[in-house]
Amino acid sequence: MDKAERWLEETLQYRFNDVALLQLALTHRSARKQNNERLEFLGDAVLDVVVSEVVYLARPGASEGDLSKLRASLVKTGSLARLALDLGLGDYLILGSGEQKSGGHRRESILADGMEALFGAVFLDGGIEAATTLINRVFQDRYETLPDEKDLRDSKTRLQEWLQARKMSLPEYDLVAETGKDHRKMFSVACTVTEVSLVTEGTSTTRRKAEQKAARAMLEILAEKNA
Amino acid sequence: MDKAERWLEETLQYRFNDVALLQLALTHRSARKQNNERLEFLGDAVLDVVVSEVVYLARPGASEGDLSKLRASLVKTGSLARLALDLGLGDYLILGSGEQKSGGHRRESILADGMEALFGAVFLDGGIEAATTLINRVFQDRYETLPDEKDLRDSKTRLQEWLQARKMSLPEYDLVAETGKDHRKMFSVACTVTEVSLVTEGTSTTRRKAEQKAARAMLEILAEKNA
Numbered sequence: 001m002d003k004a005e006r007w008l009e010e011t012l013q014y015r016f017n018d019v020a021l022l023q024l025a026l027t028h029r030s031a032r033k034q035n036n037e038r039l040e041f042l043g044d045a046v047l048d049v050v051v052s053e054v055v056y057l058a059r060p061g062a063s064e065g066d067l068s069k070l071r072a073s074l075v076k077t078g079s080l081a082r083l084a085l086d087l088g089l090g091d092y093l094i095l096g097s098g099e100q101k102s103g104g105h106r107r108e109s110i111l112a113d114g115m116e117a118l119f120g121a122v123f124l125d126g127g128i129e130a131a132t133t134l135i136n137r138v139f140q141d142r143y144e145t146l147p148d149e150k151d152l153r154d155s156k157t158r159l160q161e162w163l164q165a166r167k168m169s170l171p172e173y174d175l176v177a178e179t180g181k182d183h184r185k186m187f188s189v190a191c192t193v194t195e196v197s198l199v200t201e202g203t204s205t206t207r208r209k210a211e212q213k214a215a216r217a218m219l220e221i222l223a224e225k226n227a
Numbered sequence: 228m229d230k231a232e233r234w235l236e237e238t239l240q241y242r243f244n245d246v247a248l249l250q251l252a253l254t255h256r257s258a259r260k261q262n263n264e265r266l267e268f269l270g271d272a273v274l275d276v277v278v279s280e281v282v283y284l285a286r287p288g289a290s291e292g293d294l295s296k297l298r299a300s301l302v303k304t305g306s307l308a309r310l311a312l313d314l315g316l317g318d319y320l321i322l323g324s325g326e327q328k329s330g331g332h333r334r335e336s337i338l339a340d341g342m343e344a345l346f347g348a349v350f351l352d353g354g355i356e357a358a359t360t361l362i363n364r365v366f367q368d369r370y371e372t373l374p375d376e377k378d379l380r381d382s383k384t385r386l387q388e389w390l391q392a393r394k395m396s397l398p399e400y401d402l403v404a405e406t407g408k409d410h411r412k413m414f415s416v417a418c419t420v421t422e423v424s425l426v427t428e429g430t431s432t433t434r435r436k437a438e439q440k441a442a443r444a445m446l447e448i449l450a451e452k453n454a
Contacts, residue, residue: 014267041291045272045279054351057267064268077228123280128355 004092011087014134016125023094025121030096036117043120046128047075050135054143066149072141073152080112083138089114148223155216159191162222170196171218173211191218198222209223231319238314243352250321252348255337257323263344272349273355274302277362281370293376300379301369304365305338310365316341382442386418389449395422398445400438403428418445425449 002019004026009015016022021039029035033147048071055062055070062070070188073079084090089107093114123131136143150158159171177188188203198221202213229246231253236242243249256262275298282289282297289297292434300306309450317332320341331337350358363370377385386398404415415430418441425448429440 037291038289038294040282041294042279046275049272049276049355056351062265064264067265067268115278124283128276128359132355222253 007088007092012134012138014122014126014130016121018125021121021125022118025117026097026114027094028099028104028114030099030104031094036114039117039120039124040113041120042123043116043118046119046123046131047116050132051075051139054136054139055092055146058143058146059149062149064119066152069152070146070149073147076113077108079142080115081108083142084111084115087138089118112183117141147200155212155219159215159219159222162195162219168193171215175207175210177203189214191215193218193222196225232395234315234319238270239361239365240352241349243348245352248348248352249345250270252344253319253419254321255323255326255331255342255351257326257331258321263341266344266347266351267340268347269350270343270345273346273350273358274343274362277359281363281366282373285370285373286376289376293379297373297376301366304335304339306369307342308335309336310369311342316345335454337410342344382439382446386442386449389446390420395420398442400441402434404430416441418442420445420449423449423452 004022005016005019008022011092018213025036025039027035029037051071051074055067059067059070084200085106090111093105093110095104095110097108099105099110119131119135122134139143144192149163153161163170172194174186174190174192176190177186178189179186186203186205187207187210188201189207189210190199190201191211192199198218200214200217200221202210202217203217204210204213231249232243232246237250250271251261252263252266255261256264278298279294280300282294282301286294286297312333317338320332320337322331322337326332326334326337346358346362348431349361377388380388390397399419399421401417401419402414403412406413406415413430413432414434414437415428416434416437417426417428418438419426425445427441427444427448428443429437429442431437431440
């Protein structure tokens with residue numbers, strides 16, 4: 001039995017019927033034309049449905065928007081890469097020599113894609129039940145520390161909710177500066193909450209991001225004043 | 228047995244254990260606070276994984292990008308709404324009075340969301356096997372007429388492939404006009420294929436879209452010349 005198979009059996013408690021699928025799942029596109037990209041497509045969908053069911057059942061009061069955010073917090077690239085590191089996936093990835101030399105087995109996107117490809121391979125090899133069992137096992141700790149969905153909302157939404165809960169009127173956002181030109185523009189937005197005479201400012205590459213920054217700054221001040 | 232249950236049993240050959248789930252799946256947010264939005268979240272993921280497996284197995288040579296396009300062609304709002312119309316779902320949707328009067332039971336987004344919610348409800352009620360069976364049954368005709376993945380590629384990609392297949396050099400895209408201001412800008416782009424001395428133009432709200440239009444116009448001329 002090769003070392004990847006042993007790792008999978010010991011760490012993930014899964015044994016492949018078709019070991020070629022495991023090899024394919026571990027093969028990055030830098031190594032070979034026959035690589036894990038198609039399995040990643042499949043595994044991404046498998047992971048989504050498994051995690052969707054978990055958050056749906058875990059949060060009966062959450063809106064579909066909040067469910068999406070909860071799911072995204074679990075399956076986003078950074079989270080999957082973290083999971084891959086915890087499991088030691090990087091040691092078994094098959095990379096091209098260039099990627100190998102430049103530390104590809106520690107690169108977030110490569111780790112996350114490999115994780116998804118592995119889920120896709122288990123799905124093809126053992127069916128949806130096997131994939132569900134494996135995914136739920138490796139996500140168990142994350143499920144137990146699932147964030148409050150409210151904390152995942154964006155700053156503008158949270159600021160609005162904070163003010164509404166206190167019967168205060170909504171904040172105003174005004175563009176106060178636009179500097180640089182064309183593809184290098186920067187936007188500065190002021191967020192004003194009239195009832196407490198507070199103004200914060202946010203600057204970023206898009207108007208929307210600048211508004212979010214200004215809202216976050218406002219939330220921090222309000223939370224401090226209220227503490 | 229109520230008429231929605233009968234319809235489901237006759238048309239989709241599925242019988243709910245928990246009929247409340249069927250009612251929830253058919254309830255649009257205009258009718259009630261307890262509506263089908265959460266089930267739609269779940270059904271969307273269920274549909275994705277079922278269709279992903281089908282296109283994965285049906286097109287062993289397709290790249291993951293082409294697989295995504297094939298899947299999207301099956302599950303996009305318009306396709307789901309068409310499916311809902313074919314099945315007669317609209318007659319069983321529970322809408323608020325405003326939506327009812329304005330023809331909500333024929334609205335694409337409401338039909339598509341209802342279809343996804345129904346898949347989500349079957350998944351919760353009967354498990355992934357039942358949902359897979361039902362989805363594959365209602366999509367059977369669509370699977371048989373699955374487009375060639377190459378036809379789903381965008382116009383710029385197809386133009387590039389067309390030219391490369393004939394060892395011709397790549398087209399050039401130039402911005403030739405930018406009219407209107409701020410949020411109402413229109414862009415005109417010229418697409419030039421030097422070797423055949425052809426220029427086409429595309430105009431749209433973004434530069435990217437204008438390029439696609441120009442490329443499509445070029446493809447049409449080239450196809451005609453070659454016919």
